[in-house]
Amino acid sequence: MECLHCKGRLVKGTAPFAIDHGGYHLHWDAVPAWVCTQCGEPLFEGREVDVIQETIKALDKENERLLIAT
Secondary structure, eight states: OBOTTTOOBEEEEEEEEEEEETTEEEEEEEEEEEEETTTOOEEOOHHHHHHHHHHHHHHHHHHHHHHHHO
């Protein structure tokens, strides 16, 4: 596979992922990804993206539930 940014070679590895969303900060230290050997840019596959999105949706739902309860 080829890096979308620099055209370097991608190898299987892990990469950190962080996002600020809805008043909270999520950080994973090691998400499975294809990582560029040249620039270090990660490319996450569908399964990993799905897990991240499901986690964000669950936190949004819980946050909404807590706000309604107050």
